[in-house]
Amino acid sequence: MxxxxxxxxxxxxxxxxxxxxxxxxxxxxxxxxxxxxxxxxxxxxxxxxxxxxxxxxxxxxxxxxxxxxxxxxxxxxxxxxxxxxxxxxPAPGRTERALRDREAPLVVLDNPRNLGNVGAVVRLAAGCGAAGVLTTGTVDPWHPSCVRASAGLHFATAVAHREVPELPEGPLYAFDPDGEDLRGLTLPPDAMLAFGSERHGLTDAMRERADRLVALPMRPQVSSFNLATSAAMALYHWMAGARTQ
The missing domain is CATH 3.30.1330 (60s Ribosomal Protein L30; Chain: A;)
Structure with a gap:
């Protein structure tokens, strides 16, 4: 051995x-x-x-x-x-090419804290055909616990760490309870969909970078959705809109 x-x-x-x-x-x-x-x-x-x-x-x-x-x-x-x-x-250069030439939204996790949630979002993004998942903050999105939670689907999409000033070009839709209702919006294919942590929400830097604030429909007095659930709702909205265009 x-x-x-x-x-x-x-x-x-x-x-x-x-x-x-x-x-x-x-x-x-x-x-x-x-x-x-x-x-x-x-x-x-x-x-x-x-x-x-x-x-x-x-x-x-x-x-x-x-x-x-x-x-x-x-x-x-x-x-x-x-x-x-x-x-x-990992294949050298693959992530940069995917971020540059994307034809589907990017999911941006703004200072996430839970490794399992990061992996769950990567798995979701891969299944929905998103261009990739970017994270800000201190969490390594390629941490073994993230890869375990994604069931290895990091290799099916682009996954990388970027701070807010390093995000690629494209309109940024940041999800916040005070934003516009998602159901009234059409998400462009090159959008970035940013989600804050469940406890702290969006950072000030991400809020300043956002082109629009968007709210998920949610029953009053319910404080939040799980991070992966929020990303799933946004990506499903994008997928449904793409089918009708």
């Missing part, structure tokens, strides 16, 4: 941790380079692939190496229940 540990450590500095079968599945489907992947039970992982990802069975047969549970625990602080882990290498 020393060979697997040595290879893992070779790529650990630049690699993104794929924690679990589904993260590995999505990374491979969306073109990530995966130099090393391990499983505590290789046959069980391949059976899962035959059931849930038959398109990847051949790839995984050549990639997965079985390691003892104690070795997996050495490589991954909190192994996924599927007993699968891998390292993936």
């Amino acid at each position: 020393d060979e697997e540990i040595a290879e893992w450590r070779t790529y650990a500095g630049e690699g993104v941790l794929l924690d679990g079968f589904h993260a590995l599945k999505h990374a491979l489907r969306f073109g990530a380079r995966v130099p090393v992947a391990v499983a505590r039970d290789r046959e069980a992982a391949l059976a899962l692939a035959r059931d849930l990802a038959p398109d990847l069975t051949g790839t995984l047969e050549g990639l997965l190496r079985e390691v003892p549970d104690r070795t997996l625990g050495t490589l991954v602080p909190r192994p996924h229940p599927t007993g699968v882990a891998a390292l993936a290498l």
